[in-house]
Amino acid sequence: MNTVNRYLKLLTKHGLFGDGEKITYLKPELAVFSTQKHTRIVDKDTYIKFINYMNGSLSKFNAPLLFSFYTGLRTTEILQITTYQLHQLIVRSSVVDVKRKNTSVKKTSILWTPIYTSHLLKFIDAMADLYKIEISAFLSSKIDVRLFNLSPSTLVNRMSAVFVASTGTGLPHGFGVHGNRTTVSSIMYDSAPNLVAVQKYLQHSHLSSTHRYVRADVKTLAKQFDRITQEHFKDVIGILHLDSDDGGGGGNKKHDVINK
Incomplete structure (x- = not known):
């Protein structure tokens, strides 16, 4: 990105672009270089x-x-x-x-x-x-x-x-x-959460590296949350999916809002 900007300034200095010509579109899109926008794992x-x-x-x-x-x-x-x-x-x-x-x-x-x-x-x-x-x-x-x-x-x-x-x-x-x-190790861990097996595939020297690599804490927490939700809040979840039959359509309206 810095290289593109450097050449852009150089070309502008030598008159390749007119003073009134818009050249901002030639500058790199910062989002492309953002780690938040990069895809490391596909479905x-x-x-x-x-x-x-x-x-x-x-x-x-x-x-x-x-x-x-x-x-x-x-x-x-x-x-x-x-x-x-x-x-x-x-x-x-x-x-x-x-x-x-x-x-x-x-x-x-x-x-x-x-x-x-x-x-x-x-x-x-x-x-x-x-x-x-x-x-x-x-x-x-x-x-x-x-x-x-x-x-x-x-x-x-x-x-x-x-x-x-x-x-x-x-x-x-x-x-x-x-x-x-990243994708294979993630699929491996999701299928069978065995960090040692994933470590062998990735050839990491330390298990802690593999632990961070597959985001084991986040995935474990998500699974625990799903389990707790399913086991202890079944009645509450059921309410969210009920269509009320009160004739006024109130329940249906709530259901529609939730699904939006």
Whole structure:
């Protein structure tokens, strides 16, 4: 945003825009950069459409996106993957040579320790078939090539294209590749509130990070509130949904107001 404003001032200074010409529309929309406007998690039904669409037609175009879904890796981690690391997954190595987040300042890099679920194993087998030529070259000649030779922005553009094709709607602001981590972890926790399982998927060093990530306190509080409301205030809730038969329509009016 600062870069756009800087160039805008520079172009104005050199007379590209007339004095009376409105140029405010060229300035970035602040709402787009607001964290309050960014979507980090999409609804479950939409997300399932998105994933099923890619699962039904695995290709080298969407492979890095599915890699994010099945592994929980971040963008910078996914783009490190080479034929060597794919081969490590094929032979079920307990440690894969992918440097994790914030490891550059450490003396010893933290490498990826994948959890080989049945779903991940099926995906690895599909990847092995998709990249069988590259794997063959690696095994025979030790030729190691990057599988996803693209930039982070290109990866997001691919995600946007697939999202539109699969759901018929545009990719929400702020929902990038990292959205796989947030959405999957949220669905996992909602289905079975097991923080340790979610931690294993996200590969967090500390459980407290996972706790904040899935907003466990907020979700637990909401469930407790729902339970208390349903158990102890059934009669009160029932009143809100009753249509009065007093002939004057008073009850119906109240009911209409509540539903507005």
